[in-house]
Each structure stands twice: as C-alpha cells, then as structure tokens.
Amino acid sequence: MTSTSHIPLSSSELNNVWMTYQKKTLIVRFLEHFQEHVEDAEAKQILKEYYDISSKVVTDLENIFRQEGAAVPLGFTDNDVIKGTPKLFDFHYDMMFARLMTKISIGLYGLYSTMSYRKDIRDLYKQLTFDGQSIYDKCTGFLLDKGILSRPPYVSMPKGYPFVQDQDYLSGYHLLKETRSLNTTEVSLLHHAIETNLTGMQLMIGFAQSARNEEVKKYFVKGMELSKEVETTLGDFLRKDFIEPPATHAGKVTASKVPPFSDKMMMYITNLLSTFGLGSNALGGAFSLRSDLPITMAQIGQKIYFFAKEGGEIMIKNRWLEEPPKVEDRRKLTR
Incomplete structure (x- = not known):
C-alpha cells in the first residue's frame, strides 16, 4: 500500500x-x-x-x-x-x-x-x-x-401508510380554500430553522452593542432585524396550525458594551452562520411539499445572501478576509 x-x-x-x-x-x-x-x-x-x-x-x-x-x-x-x-x-x-x-x-x-x-x-x-x-x-x-430547549411538537402516531390522493397536497396558497396542515417533515424543518435563528439573533444583538467599527455595528443591527424577520415569517407557518414556535428564556445579552472579540472575528462567524442559514433554507425548501414553503424559503434565502455579500465586502474593505488556497492561474498563458 x-x-x-x-x-x-x-x-x-x-x-x-x-x-x-x-x-x-x-x-x-x-x-x-x-x-x-x-x-x-x-x-x-x-x-x-x-x-x-x-x-x-x-x-x-x-x-x-x-x-x-x-x-x-x-x-x-x-x-x-x-x-x-x-x-x-x-x-x-x-x-x-x-x-x-x-x-x-x-x-x-x-x-x-x-x-x-x-x-x-x-x-x-x-x-x-x-x-x-x-x-x-x-x-x-x-x-x-435546564428547561432551556423547546422540544418540537408531539403528534399522534400513524396507524397506517396512506398515500397522497389529491394534487392539492402540493399547493400552498388558495384563494377559495384552506391549505392543508403541515406534515412532520415541514414542522421539523421550520422548528430547526427558528431554533437556530434564535441563537443567532442573540449573537447579533451582542455584536451590535459591542462592535468598535461603526459600519460593522450597523451591519450587525441589520443582522438583528433580519433574524427577527426570519423568526416571525417562519413562525407564522407554525402558528397557523396552532403550534407555538420554539422560544427560550435563556441566553440573553448582558448590558456590557465592552467588546470581548475583535470585529474581524465577529464578522467571520456572522458570515459562517449566514452560509449555514442559506444551506438550511435550501434544505427546507427542497423537502417541503407545500409550495408556499419553498417560495418563502427562497425569499428568505435571497435576503440572507445579500446580507452575507455585504458582510464579505466589509471584511475585504478592512482586510479581514483570509484568502483560501487557489490554483495556479494558467489562463494568462493563453493570452
């Protein structure tokens, strides 16, 4: 060998x-x-x-x-x-x-x-x-x-293996009739996305009140607002089925405005979480069978993408973005 x-x-x-x-x-x-x-x-x-x-x-x-x-x-x-x-x-x-x-x-x-x-x-x-x-x-x-995590909702155990009979199962918006209730795949993906976003929201609040650079501070405020929008939008899908979205009383930001981390590091982890959020939204959209969910996930994903793009531009401007290894540029040999 x-x-x-x-x-x-x-x-x-x-x-x-x-x-x-x-x-x-x-x-x-x-x-x-x-x-x-x-x-x-x-x-x-x-x-x-x-x-x-x-x-x-x-x-x-x-x-x-x-x-x-x-x-x-x-x-x-x-x-x-x-x-x-x-x-x-x-x-x-x-x-x-x-x-x-x-x-x-x-x-x-x-x-x-x-x-x-x-x-x-x-x-x-x-x-x-x-x-x-x-x-x-x-x-x-x-x-x-500690009672800090909210478990996803419980449902009645299935007693058989039914198959979908109606094409409307894939529809998510009707003017004349109600949409079907969420299935367990969709509930689990929504719960996961909201739970993750709640942790990220507190991170944005802490970063916004402790960042040194004014442009960076404003960027984290945008992150706070985006996190709130994601939680509200996705939570509404659960509330319409009388399911309470995940919430926690713990993990709040203190009153301290003294930065324990560099702006560079706070920007990097924000970019990492934005990338994770994009992946989660893509996964949620791909596995949701009600058409209104993928549309909403795509709209949220677009907002996260532009938020992440703005963060990348701030990092480059401040020389905080370390460049990954790259291949040799052989294209110049053909010029």
Whole structure:
C-alpha cells in the first residue's frame, strides 16, 4: 500500500483542512471567553472538553500543513479575544453557542469526509464527526435538563401508510380554500430553522452593542432585524396550525458594551452562520411539499445572501478576509 506521505493533498482536501482550521481557531477563541465566566460546574466541564478537543485539532491541522510544505493559515489568534472583559452573554448562552457550533460542524464534517481520498484525512473527519456528536449530545442533554430547549411538537402516531390522493397536497396558497396542515417533515424543518435563528439573533444583538467599527455595528443591527424577520415569517407557518414556535428564556445579552472579540472575528462567524442559514433554507425548501414553503424559503434565502455579500465586502474593505488556497492561474498563458 502506498504511504500517504507520498500522496499530496488534493485541492478539495487542502480546502477542507484550511476551512476546518479557520473554524476551529475561531471556536477556541470564543470558548476562551466563555470559560472565563461559566459558573455551572457541568457546563464548565463540557466547555473545557470542547476547548481541549478543539485545541488539539488546531495543533493536528498545523502539523498537516507543515508536513505538506504549506503555510499555516493565520486563522484567529490571541489578538482576536480580549481577556478580562465582562461577559457579553448570560444564562447558559455559552452552551447554546456550543450546541449550535457542533450542529454546524457535524454537517460540515460529513460533507468534508465525502470529499476526502487520503486515508489520514478520512480518519481525521471520522474522528471530528465523532467528537462533534459527543459534545452536541452533552450540550443538548444539559439544555434540556435546564428547561432551556423547546422540544418540537408531539403528534399522534400513524396507524397506517396512506398515500397522497389529491394534487392539492402540493399547493400552498388558495384563494377559495384552506391549505392543508403541515406534515412532520415541514414542522421539523421550520422548528430547526427558528431554533437556530434564535441563537443567532442573540449573537447579533451582542455584536451590535459591542462592535468598535461603526459600519460593522450597523451591519450587525441589520443582522438583528433580519433574524427577527426570519423568526416571525417562519413562525407564522407554525402558528397557523396552532403550534407555538420554539422560544427560550435563556441566553440573553448582558448590558456590557465592552467588546470581548475583535470585529474581524465577529464578522467571520456572522458570515459562517449566514452560509449555514442559506444551506438550511435550501434544505427546507427542497423537502417541503407545500409550495408556499419553498417560495418563502427562497425569499428568505435571497435576503440572507445579500446580507452575507455585504458582510464579505466589509471584511475585504478592512482586510479581514483570509484568502483560501487557489490554483495556479494558467489562463494568462493563453493570452
């Protein structure tokens, strides 16, 4: 069997390792702030485990870059977190954030795993997936025990396997008659999107009141307003079927206006969550069989896209956007 040391990273593997490094260094910095202020003993243990795992991964990724003769990316450093600042978020937001990041990570690692060919890289993402699921499980159990997470609604168990008989099942808007009620696929996707958005909304509020750059501050205010619009729009689908959208009394922003994070890092994670939101909306639209849902998801997705695009422009303007590895430009040879 050929040794992997003689097989260079493919373009997809290099990109995925590079992207993982960006995200993992970001998570480490956020966890440093959260660990300064965590009071609950169980939460403290989970956050420390998450931090230790993430720090080790950062070191492992740095070794991969060096072994390949590639420059180690900058990612996010000690300069992106300010130690000794007051906590920006209160009452178990740290665990809500950790759960959200592992939720995003598990999906990304599954994708990266299917794009990997070298055995050591496949093994890397297999382990990262396992670790992510472990932390996600602990965060979810903790938040449920504390009464912070809202469970999706319960429904009566099916007693048979009926088939759709009416073409109107696919319709979502009628002037003369009511639309059908939501099915469990649609309810679960709506619940997931709203739950994720609630965590993101508090993040935008905290960022808006602590950002230094005035343009960045205004951008986060737009993020607050967009998050509210998404929650209201998607929540209305549930309310029409007399289902309460997910909500939580926890994880609110404190009164502190002292920034614990760099504007660069806050912009980057906002871009990451916007990308995740685009993917979630695409998934929700693809699996929803009522035509009004994909239309609404597409409209929301368009707004998220332009929000993310504006964020990218701000990051480039301030030289905060680290460029991914690129292929050699051979097109100039044909000119």
